[in-house]
Amino acid sequence: MxxxxxxxxxxxxxxxxxxxxxxxxxxxxxxxxxxxxxxxxxxxxxxxxxxxxxxxxxxxxxxxxxxxxxxxxxxxxxxxxxxxxxxWNLFDGDILTWHFAVGVDEDFLLHLSDIRGGFEPHAAALAARQASEAEINQMMRLAVAMGDPDHTPETLALADLRFHLAVMEASHNPFMRTVGSLIEAALAGVFKLSSPTADRSKIGDVAANHMRIVEEIRRRDEDGARRAMENVIRVGRRRILSGADDRGG
Known part of the structure; x- marks a missing residue:
């Protein structure tokens, strides 16, 4: 199972x-x-x-x-x-799960965001170099699916995760695939604090930002793919800070 x-x-x-x-x-x-x-x-x-x-x-x-x-x-x-x-092995999915179960603070989530910034933009650049057409088409389908206006916070978080894991797979670097639990933890943290579904107008922006990553990958523009991924991570970081502010710091 x-x-x-x-x-x-x-x-x-x-x-x-x-x-x-x-x-x-x-x-x-x-x-x-x-x-x-x-x-x-x-x-x-x-x-x-x-x-x-x-x-x-x-x-x-x-x-x-x-x-x-x-x-x-x-x-x-x-x-x-x-x-x-x-x-402690903070790359371990169980340890990350336990942190969320007992409560994480803004610093913990920002540290996760920093780690994403270290891995995912490079994974996107590698995908621009290595991804097959089938993988690019799949990433685009996943990005488009993120724009469904009927998303709940949970379904949007899962759609977001599927997209980012697909990029890691498309990098064709086996080490990138092992950091999936970190990406999942970072997205889970943002999901807990603040979801774009609270403002339906933002769901389309989320999808567009992710489609931009795929467009750069399709053009085989490594720098463009890197910048597009960095932008998505920055948006997530702002949501962490905004969510913390909304909850009184």
């Missing part, structure tokens, strides 16, 4: 299904939220197994998963400690 992405999880509120995923999710959120702060030693296996109602085998596997994500490290004769935040 395909794992739901961050946007779909946020929209559906879907919970973890297996005992392992439940423990990973709940402990992950507890660490990210600061319930177990950096440097803290987690409770012992017996206490945690009782807290989550799972076997010690399930708990140990969950701990291995969290350690692989960089959140914890086991220490002999000391216990399992929460690692410094600079050791």
């Amino acid at each position: 395909r794992k739901k992405g961050l946007l779909e999880t946020m929209m559906s509120g879907a919970a973890a299904h297996t005992s392992h995923s439940q423990v990973v999710t709940e402990l992950g959120k507890a660490i990210v939220s600061g319930e177990f702060p950096v440097g803290a030693t987690l409770p012992g296996d017996v206490e945690l197994a009782a807290r989550f109602g799972v076997s010690r085998t399930v708990l140990r596997e969950a701990m291995k998963t969290l350690a692989a994500k960089g959140l914890i490290v086991p220490r002999a004769r000391i216990g399992t400690r929460v690692t410094p935040k600079d050791q």
